[in-house]
Amino acid sequence: MLETNTATRRRATLVGFTAVVMWSTLALFTALSGKVPPFQLLAMCFAIAASIAMLVWLVRRQNPLSHMRLPARVWLLGVGGLFGYHFFYFLALRNAPVVEAGLIAYLWPLLIVVFSALLPGERLRWFHLVGAVVGLAGAALLVTKGERIGFDPAYGLGYGAALICAVIWSSYSILSRRFGDIPTDAVGGFCLVTAILAVPAHLAFEATAWPETPTQWLAVLALGLGPVGGAFFTWDIGVKRGDIQALGASSYAAPLFSTIILIAVGLAAFTWLVTAACLLIVGGAVLAANEMIFRRGS
Numbered sequence: 001m002l003e004t005n006t007a008t009r010r011r012a013t014l015v016g017f018t019a020v021v022m023w024s025t026l027a028l029f030t031a032l033s034g035k036v037p038p039f040q041l042l043a044m045c046f047a048i049a050a051s052i053a054m055l056v057w058l059v060r061r062q063n064p065l066s067h068m069r070l071p072a073r074v075w076l077l078g079v080g081g082l083f084g085y086h087f088f089y090f091l092a093l094r095n096a097p098v099v100e101a102g103l104i105a106y107l108w109p110l111l112i113v114v115f116s117a118l119l120p121g122e123r124l125r126w127f128h129l130v131g132a133v134v135g136l137a138g139a140a141l142l143v144t145k146g147e148r149i150g151f152d153p154a155y156g157l158g159y160g161a162a163l164i165c166a167v168i169w170s171s172y173s174i175l176s177r178r179f180g181d182i183p184t185d186a187v188g189g190f191c192l193v194t195a196i197l198a199v200p201a202h203l204a205f206e207a208t209a210w211p212e213t214p215t216q217w218l219a220v221l222a223l224g225l226g227p228v229g230g231a232f233f234t235w236d237i238g239v240k241r242g243d244i245q246a247l248g249a250s251s252y253a254a255p256l257f258s259t260i261i262l263i264a265v266g267l268a269a270f271t272w273l274v275t276a277a278c279l280l281i282v283g284g285a286v287l288a289a290n291e292m293i294f295r296r297g298s
Contacts, residue, residue, distance in 0.1 A: 009243055013289075016238010016247045022231035024257030028265065029227065032219035037206035038090045041220065041228075043198035046082070046191045048224025049232070053188025067185045074182055078190035081172025082232060083197045088165035096158020100151055103143050104162035106255070110136050111170035112248030113288065119177055119244070128245040131288025135252030138280030142255045146273050173239045173248070180240045187233050249288030252281045 033041060057064045070078075092101040113132040117124035151159060202208070211217045223229065238247050256277055262268035 009241065011242075012237055012240070013242030013247055015234050016242045017250060017253075019231035019235035019238065020247075020251050020254045021257060022226040022234075023254045024227075024261060025222070026227040027258045028261050028267070029219045029223045031267065032215060033223065034211050034213070034216040034219075035209045036211060036216075036220065037202065037209060038086075038093075039198050039202035039206055040208060041223070042086055043195045043202060044220055045224040045228035046195035046198065048221060049229025050188055050192035050195055052225070052229070053185065053191065053233075057185070057188070064188075067183070068189045070182065070186055070189065074179055074186065075189075075193070077172060077175055077179065078186060079193045079197070081168060081176075082190050083194040085165050085169045085172070086194075086198075087201065088161045088168060092158045092162035092165060094158070095161060096155035099144055100149055100155070101158050101162040103140055103149070104159055105165050106136070106139050106143065106252075107163070107166040108169040108173075109248045109251035111166060112173050112251070113245050115170055115174045116244050116248065119174065122244065124245070127290060128249065128288050131284040131286075132245075132249040132252075134284030134287065135249050135281050136284075138277040138284065139252045139255050141273050141277040141280065142259050145271075170248075173235070173244070176236060176239045177244060184233055184236045184240075187236050191229060191232065243289065246285070246289030250285040253285060256281045 030041070036044070053067075054064050057067060089105055092105060095101075110132045113128050114124070116122050116128070211220055238244075256274075259268060259274055259277075263270050263274070
């Protein structure tokens with residue numbers, strides 16, 4: 001039984017990690033989507049994800065409404081996590097320099113590792129914490145490009161919003177574990193409500209701009225199927241049934257993979273920083289996940 005549980009945990013962790021891989025394509029597909037503003041793009045992508053979920057339910061001959069009958073606290077967690085994270089992230093980018101805001105927002109993998117100590121049956125070990133910190137150092141190299149940064153109090157609103165979005169996503173990920181009995185299909189409902197909420201946010205803060213070419217429309221579709229849609233389904237499986245400390249620390253691979261993808265398509269240059277960041281992020285992930293990687297299943 002222990003061997004079966006270990007295999008299931010490892011498999012769920014790997015499924016969750018596919019979300020990290022999908023998130024690494026976010027920069028590329030966003031760049032290819034043209035000048036669609038953030039909240040409009042959010043509404044479009046989550047509408048795609050919700051539509052796919054509903055199509056799957058209909059193919060299974062399931063009533064979509066059956067997946068919407070959830071306790072209020074589950075709706076609050078799901079919608080608060082998906083919409084809340086993106087709302088405060090966009091607010092941060094509007095009110096602070098992108099580098100500093102992005103670095104603060106990317107505290108969420110470290111916070112997942114730290115907050116995991118609050119979960120029943122989980123133990124926070126020194127290698128979990130050190131691995132996450134090492135991964136953060138690697139991500140910081142990529143985000144800052146090795147340059148010194150300064151935090152100007154004038155951008156306090158943006159910095160605060162970035163910190164809030166980091167806390168929201170880490171809290172959503174941890175608390176999802178507490179609702180492990182809620183099927184992953186519920187994420188389809190969260191995507192639908194998030195898409196609906198993004199519409200008034202778009203109308204309040206942005207001017208509408210639609211994709212202009214087939215390539216841009218395909219990029220939006222790819223976002224909805226992957227980093228701004230499908231990824232949240234696989235992430236749900238990972239945080240509910242996988243090794244959440246390892247998953248948190250390995251999430252720093254997203255900016256690394258993203259940079260590698262941009263280099264591959266000619267949108268970024270290869271530098272020694274990429275190599276250094278790779279060593280730090282991979283080393284940190286292996287350290288944090290060493291129990292899962294090297295356990296013999298006994």
